[in-house]
Amino acid sequence: MADADHATQRPLANGRTRIDFQTEPARYRHWRLTIDGDVATLTMDVDEKAALFEGYDLKLNSYDLGVDIELADAIERLRFEQPQVRVVVLRSAKPRVFSAGANIRMLAGSSHAHKVNFCKFTNETRNGIEDLSEHSGLKSICAINGTAAGGGYELALATDHIMLVDDGSAAVSLPELPLLAVLPGTGGLTRVADKRKVRRDHADAFCTTEEGVKGKRARDWRLVDEVVPGSKFDEAIAARAKEFAAQSRRNGTGPGIKLAPLTRSFAPDSIGYGTVAVEFARAERIATITLRGPAAPPPAAAEAMVALGSNFWPLASARELDDAILHIRLNELDVAAIVFKSSGDPNEVLAYEGFLDANKDHWLAREIRLFWKRVLKRIDLTSRSLVALIEPGSCFAGTLAELAFASDRSYMLIGTRDGDNNPPATIALADVNFGAYPMSNGLTRLECRFLANPADVEAVKAERGKMLDAETAQQLGLVTFALDDIDWDDEVRVFLEERASFSPDALTGMEANLRFAGPETMESKIFARLTAWQNWIFQRPNAIGEEGALKRYGTGQKPVFDTKRV
Amino acid sequence: MADADHATQRPLANGRTRIDFQTEPARYRHWRLTIDGDVATLTMDVDEKAALFEGYDLKLNSYDLGVDIELADAIERLRFEQPQVRVVVLRSAKPRVFSAGANIRMLAGSSHAHKVNFCKFTNETRNGIEDLSEHSGLKSICAINGTAAGGGYELALATDHIMLVDDGSAAVSLPELPLLAVLPGTGGLTRVADKRKVRRDHADAFCTTEEGVKGKRARDWRLVDEVVPGSKFDEAIAARAKEFAAQSRRNGTGPGIKLAPLTRSFAPDSIGYGTVAVEFARAERIATITLRGPAAPPPAAAEAMVALGSNFWPLASARELDDAILHIRLNELDVAAIVFKSSGDPNEVLAYEGFLDANKDHWLAREIRLFWKRVLKRIDLTSRSLVALIEPGSCFAGTLAELAFASDRSYMLIGTRDGDNNPPATIALADVNFGAYPMSNGLTRLECRFLANPADVEAVKAERGKMLDAETAQQLGLVTFALDDIDWDDEVRVFLEERASFSPDALTGMEANLRFAGPETMESKIFARLTAWQNWIFQRPNAIGEEGALKRYGTGQKPVFDTKRV
Secondary structure (H helix, E strand, O other): OOOOOOOOOOOEHHHOOOOOOOOOHHHOOOEEEEEEOOEEEEEEOOOOOOOOEOOOOOHHHEEOHHHHHHHHHHHHHHHHHOOOOOEEEEEEOOOOEEEOEEOHHHHHOOOHHHHHHHHHHHHHHHHHHHHHHHHHOOEEEEEEOOEEEOHHHHHHHOOOEEEEEEOOOOEEEOOHHHHHOOOOOOOHHHHHHHHOOOOHHHHHHHHOOOOOEEHHHHHHOOOOOEEEEHHHHHHHHHHHHHHHHHHOOOOOOOOOOOOOOOOEEEEOOEEEEOOEEEEEEOOOOEEEEEEEOOOOOOOOOHHHHHHHHHHOHHHHHHHHHHHHHHHHHHHOOOOOEEEEEEEOOHHHHHHHHHHHHHOOOOHHHHHHHHHHHHHHHHHHOOOOEEEEEEOOOOOEEHHHHHHHHHOOEEEEEOOOOOOOOOOOOOEEOOHHHHOOOEOOOOOEHHHHHOOOOHHHHHHHHOOOOOOEOHHHHHHOOOOOEEEOHHHHHHHHHHHHHHHHHOOHHHHHHHHHHHOOOOOOOHHHHHHHHHHHHHHHHOOOHHHHOOOOHHHHOOOOOOOOOOOOOO | OOOOOOOOOOOEHHHOOOOOOOOOHHHOOOEEEEEEOOEEEEEEOOOOOOOOEOOOOOHHHEEOHHHHHHHHHHHHHHHHHOOOOOEEEEEEOOOOEEEOEEOHHHHHOOOHHHHHHHHHHHHHHHHHHHHHHHHHOOEEEEEEOOEEEOHHHHHHHOOOEEEEEEOOOOEEEOOHHHHHOOOOOOOHHHHHHHHOOOOHHHHHHHHOOOOOEEHHHHHHOOOOOEEEEHHHHHHHHHHHHHHHHHHOOOOOOOOOOOOOOOOOEEEOOEEEOOOEEEEEEOOOOEEEEEEEOOOOOOOOOHHHHHHHHHHOHHHHHHHHHHHHHHHHHHHOOOOOEEEEEEEOOHHHHHHHHHHHHHOOOOHHHHHHHHHHHHHHHHHHOOOOEEEEEEOOOOOEEHHHHHHHHHOOEEEEEOOOOOOOOOOOOOEEOOHHHHOOOOOOOOOOHHHHHOOOOHHHHHHHHOOOOOOEOHHHHHHOOOOOEEEOHHHHHHHHHHHHHHHHHOOHHHHHHHHHHHOOOOOOOHHHHHHHHHHHHHHHHOOOHHHHOOOOHHHHOOOOOOOOOOOOOO
């Protein structure tokens, strides 16, 4: 049928054929990362001619996904390459402008799918900034030297402390509603209401005032933390950075590790990484991601882990898996289901878990587990059907077992296959499955899975370290279906065919509701309540129709709205 | 601009010109309410020829909004007219069919706005069934004698106990996704995941299996509470009803009161009720709802309240306000803002609060407060801008003050107006503002308002019973803006004009995010996460396009989907 999108996606700039999530500081076009002792400064200086897509300029520190990919990269590098940094200050290099937010022409010329995926990634990046503060102790300060509009202010909202210059014109604003008939798409409404706890009538006034709020009112309404005269701005920032650094409990010492470029090879129907392989069955609309277990036992000591750096298996596999997921999300929109497979020795995987547990106070071990936490959350929020196929020769143990629990269903083969020397499939749990990897709702995947009966969590906890066969795993509730070799092929095929036959939209909606039983957090509210409403609005003619606000922005013509309230 | 809907709304049947939410048992076409001591039976027997709109028959106990209006009415009558009833059994009069759920042809021929409003009302009705159990002690049992599909099963999910006949064919199902490419729209996914805590992989399998699940598996997967052989079904239902009645803590004694038909007069631009008046300023797209305070002091004793019955002021005003809100929601789609006003003596309103507090253990006083709780929740969930104008002569005290706290903004006039004898505006708080009326997120409106600083709740609590003038109310954070007479007209006019100029969709999305800071509950998850995703899907061509599943259902043609996953 016809494309559901009202806009055709603009072509990528400079002849690019795919969106690449890999970058490094030497290649940044939009940010500068500078380090001075325990204080990092991340300066936004968007190159307006270096947009990701053709057809728009990134004026006034407005951004597109390309700008955010650099930001996300810089944050990761602070974690791994600069363990001594205790505070990061976000600033702008443009005079009197912090950031104009997401580029409007980019949005107006984006397909619905791109808009949704763009918002999802920028949300993940901002949640990552908050995670950096909460779990790594690396505090963040946003120094707003002028206009912080829309996504510009939303970036500020993700930091621990917002400083606004008081020069009679600098203001924070969320002008999306009055200007564009859409919502602030990167957590703005949720953070205003839930993080900064702005009173709802003040929030209402703020979010409907195109020019925003400045000075004392911005502070009184809790929109910023302090307002500073221009003449004292730099001094105040330096003082605040020093204070926050002193309060930080980040304990990284010694040099960081270098996040080396990923080894990747793209073929038409596959991507090869060092420890991860992706295969596309295009006719069936399936992407199979196979994770290979470690090729060698863990090192003897933390120093050796540091020496291995980004080649250390748990980190290498997390980075490669993350890249594969992002690639599928943004570049492979026709994939209906992601199949997770693994190969290797589950005992070796457990040995790595033991090593990371033994070194859990080492900054690098902690950062690796935090990275895996974020990759797993990214998988939870990936709008494709997820299935784990647990077969002979696989190693779904510890962290890798989380992939089965993150899946919508899992199938596990009983026994071995004829003519196959691989040992029967097992699942093995470790301490890491019981706390290290909370979902965005705050529960571990096993807590969420066994919400009906928390005793079931205790029952499987007692099985840590054991190699659980298919029938035991099914009995314990760890897998959906344990199948004989005779039934396997048909059952799995029918399931995947069925999945490809359903409406992709309905699956996205169903999965968003079934994956997150239990409590909600600010983060889950952003991805559920806010994002779902924004996706709805992104489909409405009042925003995206020919006479809608996004299309008419900048034309001098006013938008025409269907006045019916829904 | 062109109507945003892909479907034009069908005309109402039988020449009706508006959807009416008032009915009574003698006029029911679809339900029978029978009472036997402390057990009520509510039998679904949908008259297929009595649809609300033209163009479809309500076969197999499928339903439309008209059917649900009767159900909602029956539930209210159990509360007020049958205080001795302790358990209600939901049954079907159709052989081998409990209910086929929402009528598909009705959905396929409904405008987007009607679909959204239909789902909202049916959700409120089901939440009301749960509230009936939790807060009034009136337990509910659903006896499923055959097929309970989609909305039919969702109705069962709202009860305390689901019994399924075990006859080899009776099954529960949520076939919306495989059949229609939409979600179960009445809380099904949320109740499966969060209320019944069905394991997510089982939920995934259940919600993608058109034919549903029957017998032992339905119980093992927690989809029903018990499975009963056909020969013992009636006996088991009677036994279970007796058990639940025995456990009930409902303490209503004596006869109930009669919910008399509302006195209403409809004019082209107004509706008059006994204590409520609605005026439409159509050019400005404003509906003003004015509540009149009590005309007489409260009665001396509970018996007199019972004797007044539905004429008792707090109950009369709640019923009339509820009807006005529902009317605006469904019949007045162009209204951008609802303005709340009041007139009367705030001391009299407080006197009624005192009366209800003094009689809080009386079943009728409790039911009246519970009714107000639900009306206020309905207002919270009404997707129109809400504003309270607190003017001289008004009586925003106690329960009526909640209307100001439910509003997106409130404006309060300082002092008096020239040539106006009315006393200056006041706000007055009472105990009722501090617990009786939780929002769907579980917080009182004042707790939600003062989320940043719970001490502010204590500060205003200390002011209970005082007549707070505009400047004091603003200082305490109870109103948004206190304005002089000089500024009033312009400020209010500009605000309302601005509101009418914004995109209605963006306002709906913004308000859904700003109104509910703080925790989430199952109820708030239904209205936020689930509903927003459903609304999105209801806009997608895969569901509603010419080749979409809703349009092609029953034509013999398969739907054609845009395969891109968003």
